[in-house]
Amino acid sequence: MMENPVDTSMMWGLLFLIFKACTLLGPLALGGVNRSQASTLSRITKWLDNIGHKLRVSNDCSAGITDVDKVKGDTVEVHKEIVILWLNIIMTLRKEERGKSNDIDRDQSAWESLSKIYNDAYQTIDEAVRRIEKVAEMAERQAHAMKEMTLLQHYLSMESMSKIILGVREEDTLPCNTLPVAENVCFFGRHAIMKQIDNHLTPTDTNSRLSSIALYGLGGIGKTQIALAYAYQKLNDLDAVFWISAEDAYSVQLSFSRVAVDALKLPAAHAHAHQENMLLVRNWLQTIPAKWLLTFDNVDSCEVVDNYWPNAKHGAVLVITRDEVIATLPIDTGIEINGFDVNEAADFFLQMASKRCQAKDERNAALRVAGELGGLPLALNQMAALINARKCTIADFEVMNYENSQSKPEPLAPTMNFVNLLANAANAIHDNDTTNVVPGLLECATSAFLECVEEDRDELIWAFIQSMKAMYHLTTSEFSRSEGEMTEGLEIRQRLLAPDDLLISLGYSWLGMAVGGQERYEEGLDLLLKAGRILEGPAGDIPTRKLVWRYNTSRNYYCMGRYDEAEKLLSAALEKANSWYQRAYGHLTFASLRMRMGRIADAKTHVDAAKDILETSEISARFSWVSSYCAYRAGVVAIAQGRVVDAIEETEKAVAIGRYVKVPTGILSRCTHALSKALAMEPSRQGEAERQRIEARRLRMQMPCGGGDLDDESDEAFERLVKMDHR
Structure with a gap:
């Protein structure tokens, strides 16, 4: 066997060329090959071509895998099958040459035997290459996630936060743990598995590399109990033992917050700043020379490993999952847990x-x-x-x-109170729904409403559900769908509420945004102005409502080219803004207006003002969708001014933070498009620019609206993918 996959590929390529030459040259190549023999060579050539393709895929994938042990077995399997198949082809042709068999094309049994050997070999090779592709895909995704996390920590000044963390005396917080339940004194058996875990993980050695292991198997098989038993076994030897519930993204965030706030008591941690707390804990794991064990329980998605894996040089990670596929990169190894005999x-x-x-x-x-x-x-x-x-x-x-077991209780019946609770929950989190739970809440609310007795149904609650759906579909760029839902909700409110009710004003505003999203700006303006007239009355007593209306209406104006009216409204809104959010957003809206007016230097002034507000505010300001939006605007301005380094840095930041706070796909595709343009400004980074261009196209294809005309890669095409308040 050759020393490496490249050598084997060269050998296989040469063999393929020899057979190809035999097929093309016929009698000249083999001293009088008849048509039947040429047909045989042609078939075998196709076989070699098919397997050669698989081998190229395997080699391409292996090139991106740093931990070759993960694919060593499959790589050997591929090469073994190739050699065995090649030997069988040679032996079959030799028999024909020596007259031990008649013409192979006419010898049905010989051909069937060789075909079966090929089919079996091809299936084995195909399965092995698919596994190699899977490992390569996970390795690439993990490398991408690590790169983005590094960018995030850089952009969010994690280095300065490290000083805050290091300022805490370890003896004040260590040892600590967040184990979810008391030790199970009735833990039974599993001695061999416990020994395997202990032999591999090295949480007590701060000089060894990060070690990790996954326990995988059916639900209820005892994986969590084994992990808990190991954690308690090591508790007295470690400085920190952390338990992360990983059923979904929100559970992961809550668990990291518990670590940051309750266990480590990090000064920069805040109870509800879950994403920021996660970064703080990751930074602690990567910078503090403590002995720690981190357990992820009930991992059902590779995203958990991708997004929350500690890029640390020491420590130990234990992963509990039902999915064997998850027990691969970056996890060192896995142990399948079976039931008791x-x-x-x-x-x-x-x-x-x-x-x-x-x-x-x-x-x-x-x-x-x-x-x-x-x-x-x-x-x-x-x-x-x-x-x-x-x-x-x-x-x-x-x-x-x-x-x-022969009888079951009747299921609970939904009530309007339950429906209202679901709709209010969706309303409470829709602005910061990093775990995408709003669609599920609204779907459940809709189903529960329709299950209620007809005479108990409250039409205003149905209007509330429709308006929440419309707001959600604005974020997914399904503007036509949003328009239909908001129209239905608004008609109910107009029939049942007073004409000057705040909810009717909000309905006009959101409907105007949905219509404007479809570039029907005149209709959108008419609806927004109706909302504004209502806000002149008692409904406008809430200052933030009028402020938001001014921002949204100003965008509609400048999308129509009516810059003077837009500037007048923006100036009035910015004058009343008092929170970091309102002020930063106002300056970014001004930057967008100035870009449309061709006043690039003024746009940069407003972007710099927004950046200063974000950088001098609390950490949640620097770790929000506004921060991603600010970086996008800064990148667009830098592109317009030809500042290559700034353009690349800002658009990279926009994509990294955007991915992490899970901005809508349309917004992320626009950020990625800007990054592609920025990279294309640098001659040495054309390959990266093309990859980002393809990624922007891929993101567009994922959008429910289809992403528009994919061949239109203009800035305007990407603007149409975002809702009005981001244009």
């Missing part, structure tokens, strides 16, 4: 059912239960708890359990 399961069951009423032959009864439950620890434990509660024998409970 029937005897272990019976012993475990008897130990857990300690308050049972004992009877003769209960060992056999325990074995029956263990067999029926497949040795699953969770199921056995729950069964034992029921037996303990009823203080019955195992055999008696088997009978009762069967009888009870």
Whole structure:
């Protein structure tokens, strides 16, 4: 076998060329090859071509994988199959040459035998290459996530935050842990697995590299209990043991906040600044020479590993998942957790059912239960708890359990209070929905509303649900859909509420935004002006409502080219702005206006003012969608002024923060488009520019609206992908 995949590719390529030459040259190449033999060579050439393609894919993928041990077995498998297939082809042709077989094309059994060998080899190679591709994909995604995290930490001045963190005396906060439950004193068995984990992880050695391991297997198999047992086993030897619940992105963020606020007590941490707290904890793991163990429980998505993996030089990470695929890069290795065998399961069951009423032959009864439950620890434990509660024998409970399983309680019926609660929850978080839970809340609210008795349905709550859907679909650039939903909600409110009600004003404003998003600016302006007239009355007593209306209406004006009216409204709004959010957003809106007017230097002045506001405000300001938007505007201005370095740095920042705070796809595609343009300004980075251009196109394709005409890559095309208040 060759020393590396490249050598093997060269060998395979040469063999392919030889066969290709034989096919093309025919008699000249092989001294009188008949048509039948040429047909055989042609078929074999196609085989070699197919496998050669797979080998090229394998080599391309392997080039991007730093941990070659992850694909070593599959790479060897590919090369082994190639060699075996090649030998079989040679042996078959030799038999033909020596007259041991008639013409292979006419010898059906010989051809079928060789075809089967090829098909089996190709299937094995294809499966191995697919696994290599999967590892390469995860490696690339992980490298990309690490790069973006590095950018985030740089742009958000994490280096200065490190000084704050390091200013805390370790003896004030260490040792600490966030283990979710008390130690399980009834933990049973699993000695071999515990030893495997202990042999691999090195949380107590601050001089060794980061070590990691994944426990994977079916739900209820005992993975979490094993991880908890290991954590408690190491608790007294470590400075910090952190437990991250990873069912979804929000749970991960809450867990990191608990670590930052309750365990480490980091000075810069705040109870509800979940994303910022996560960065603080990651920075702590990467900079403090402490002995730590970090556990991610119930990981169902590779995004958890991609987005929250600590880029540390020491420590240990334990991952619990049901998905074997997740137990790959960047995780060192994985251990499959299986259920107890029937005897272990019976012993475990008897130990857990300690308050049972004992009877003769209960060992056999325990074995029956263990067999029926497949040795699953969770199921056995729950069964034992029921037996303990009823203080019955195992055999008696088997009978009762069967009888009870034949009937089920009626499901709960939804009420309007429940529907209203769901809609209000969506309203409360829609501006900062980093975990994308709003669509689920609204879908559930809709279903619950329709399940309610018709005479109990509150039309105003239905209008509320429709308006929330419309606001959500503004962010996904589904402007036509948003228009329909807001129209339905507004018609209900106009019928049931007073004409000067604030909710009607809001309905006009949002409907104007939906219409303007479709570039029907005249209609949008008419609706926004109707909202403004209502805000002149009692509905305008809330200052922020009038402020937001001025910002949105000014954008509609300057999209129409009516710059004087836009400037008048913007100036009035900025004068009343008092929070960092309102002031930064106002300056960025002004920057957009100045860019449209061709006053680039003035646009830069407003961008610099917004940057100064964000940099001198709390950390949440620097870690928000406004920060990404500010970087985008700064990058666009830098592109217009030909400042290449600034253009690349700002647009990279816009994409990195945008991805992390999960801005809508349309906004992210526009940031990526700007990054592509910035990179294209640098002659040495044309390849990167092209990759970002393709990424922007890919993001557009993911949008529910289809992303418009994908061949139109103008700035205007990307502007149409974002809602009005970002144009």
